[in-house]
Amino acid sequence: MATATSKRDQGAVAGGTNAGQERRLFWLRFGALAFLLAAACALPFYLSNYQLFEFSQAFIYAIALLGLNILIGYNGQISLGHGAFYALGGYTTAIMTTRWGIHYGWTIAASGLLSLAAGFLFGLPALRFEGLYLALATLALALATPQVLKYFDTWTGGSQGIVLDKPPVPLDLPLNQDQYLYYLSLAILVLALIMAWNLLRGRVGRAMMAIRDNPVAAETMGVHNALYKSLTFGVSALYTGIAGSLGVLAVTFAAPDTFNVFLSIDLLAGSVVGGVVSISGAIFGALFIVFVPVYAQQISQAAPWAILGVFLIALMYLMPNGCASLLHRLWGALEKKIAGASAIPADLTPFEDGAAEEDQRSARAASGD
Numbered sequence: 001m002a003t004a005t006s007k008r009d010q011g012a013v014a015g016g017t018n019a020g021q022e023r024r025l026f027w028l029r030f031g032a033l034a035f036l037l038a039a040a041c042a043l044p045f046y047l048s049n050y051q052l053f054e055f056s057q058a059f060i061y062a063i064a065l066l067g068l069n070i071l072i073g074y075n076g077q078i079s080l081g082h083g084a085f086y087a088l089g090g091y092t093t094a095i096m097t098t099r100w101g102i103h104y105g106w107t108i109a110a111s112g113l114l115s116l117a118a119g120f121l122f123g124l125p126a127l128r129f130e131g132l133y134l135a136l137a138t139l140a141l142a143l144a145t146p147q148v149l150k151y152f153d154t155w156t157g158g159s160q161g162i163v164l165d166k167p168p169v170p171l172d173l174p175l176n177q178d179q180y181l182y183y184l185s186l187a188i189l190v191l192a193l194i195m196a197w198n199l200l201r202g203r204v205g206r207a208m209m210a211i212r213d214n215p216v217a218a219e220t221m222g223v224h225n226a227l228y229k230s231l232t233f234g235v236s237a238l239y240t241g242i243a244g245s246l247g248v249l250a251v252t253f254a255a256p257d258t259f260n261v262f263l264s265i266d267l268l269a270g271s272v273v274g275g276v277v278s279i280s281g282a283i284f285g286a287l288f289i290v291f292v293p294v295y296a297q298q299i300s301q302a303a304p305w306a307i308l309g310v311f312l313i314a315l316m317y318l319m320p321n322g323c324a325s326l327l328h329r330l331w332g333a334l335e336k337k338i339a340g341a342s343a344i345p346a347d348l349t350p351f352e353d354g355a356a357e358e359d360q361r362s363a364r365a366a367s368g369d
Contacts, residue, residue, distance in 0.1 A: 025335055040186055049178040053250065054290055056178070059185035060246045062286035063192050065271050066279065067239025073276035074200060075232040076212035078131065081138030082267050084145040085115045085237040087259035089244030094162040094254040095155055104167050108188075108245045115241025116234045123233030127226050142264040149256035161255025164248060185246055189283075192239060196279055199235070208232050240267075273315055275322020284323035288315075 044052055064086060071077050089111035096107040122141070129137050149156045156162065169180045199205050207228050210218035219225050248254045266289050274285025296307035319326050 024338065028335065028338060037190070041183075044175070044179040044182050049176065052178045052182045054294075056182045056185045056250050057247070058283075058286045058290040059182075059189045060243050060250060060286075061267070061270060061289050062189055062282045063185075063246070064240045064243035064267055065274060065282035065285045066192055066196055067236040067243075068267055068271045069274075069276050069278065069282055070196060070200070070208070070239070071232055071236035072271060073278065074205065074212060075208045075229065077126075077229065077233065078135040079138040079233075079236070080135050080261075080264050080268060081141035081145075082236070082240050083259050083261065083264035084141045085119060085240040086244035086247065086263060086267075087145050087149065087256075088118055088237075089115050089241030090248035090254050090259065091149065091156055091162075091244075092241070093245040093248050094164055097164055098162055099155075104249060108242060111245035112238045112242040115244075116238040118241075119237025120230050120234030122237075123230035124226075126233065127229060139261070139264075142261040146256040146260050149259070156254075156256065159256065161253055161258075164252045164254070166252055167249055181250055185250070188242065188246065192242070193279060193282075196239075200279070204228070204231070269312065273312070273322060275324035278322060278324035278328075280327070281322045281324035284327075288323075 043055065047055070064082065068079065068082055071079055092111040092114050093104065093107040096102040096110060097104050102110075126134055126137055150158055153159075166177045167181060167184070169175050169177060173180065175183070200208070207218065207223045210221065210223055211225050211228055215225055251258075270285030270289040271282070272285070273288045274283065275281030292311055293304065293308055296304040296311065299307050315323070
């Protein structure tokens with residue numbers, strides 16, 4: 001009897017210790033995220049308008065990379081043509097605002113919905129392709145996009161493009177247009193991150209990752225592979241279309257040659273650099289796309305692409321799983337140091353969704369490996 005009572009007491013003490021560690025880790029993560037968000041909100045009051053434009057571009061690219069990460073990292077489909085959906089979102093906003101006089105806020109939503117439909121429809125025939133064949137199919141889409149946009153010059157303005165006005169500051173806020181666009185891009189990025197986190201931790205997200213890890217096992221468990229793969233393509237295109245809409249509002253110009261195949265390649269490179277199986281990796285990849293080419297130009301004006309290639313090779317050698325993976329490990333080590341060896345696993349940190357490893361184990365168990 002005494003032994004049983006002693007074991008219950010030990011269990012109660014251990015449960016209380018774990019609860020205390022969980023609380024400390026929660027507030028640590030909450031504090032880290034709050035600090036990052038507060039720092040991002042304070043930047044417009046310390047940076048020039050051009051620097052704000054660069055960070056706005058980074059936030060916009062992060063939204064596009066988030067959609068690409070969902071497609072590649074969490075569903076296993078490769079795309080070299082997301083620049084086409086970026087162009088679709090951009091031209092939707094350009095046409096609706098300049099020709100129809102619709103408020104830019106409505107055009108952002110319309111760009112996302114139209115890109116969602118286009119991505120879903122493109123994903124249906126793409127079901128026949130996998131791996132390199134799918135990559136070539138999407139590459140063909142990226143190559144054809146500028147020519148298609150030039151062909152419909154009545155709507156797109158042809159090679160001359162469409163010139164827009166920057167969004168006005170609403171409600172007489174004490175901000176200039178660059179500051180307002182910065183906060184608008186940041187707000188949509190935060191909303192996109194929250195939605196992606198919830199999506200990937202829910203039933204739909206787990207179905208996506210089950211298809212990625214083992215399509216046969218997923219089909220056996222009742223997952224409709226064709227539907228979820230097409231849906232993933234559509235959701236990915238939705239994010240990219242919203243980014244394209246914001247991108248056109250930021251640069252106030254849309255032309256076919258700005259949406260060439262190099263845009264799709266840049267998006268893919270940013271996704272890989274940040275970490276394809278990561279939500280936060282989209283932010284690091286976007287910072288790479290925006291700022292590293294600028295630094296490469298400053299280092300060597302004669303061969304900036306060579307410098308950029310050296311950066312890419314170095315990053316892939318030092319961080320083969322992306323920048324987010326390194327931050328993930330560092331944050332996990334910090335949590336273990338603060339909360340002790342029995343801390344909550346690092347894959348539940350605020351910088352990583354933590355669902356990938358869990359679903360890989362589920363798929364392997366379902367397939368009998």
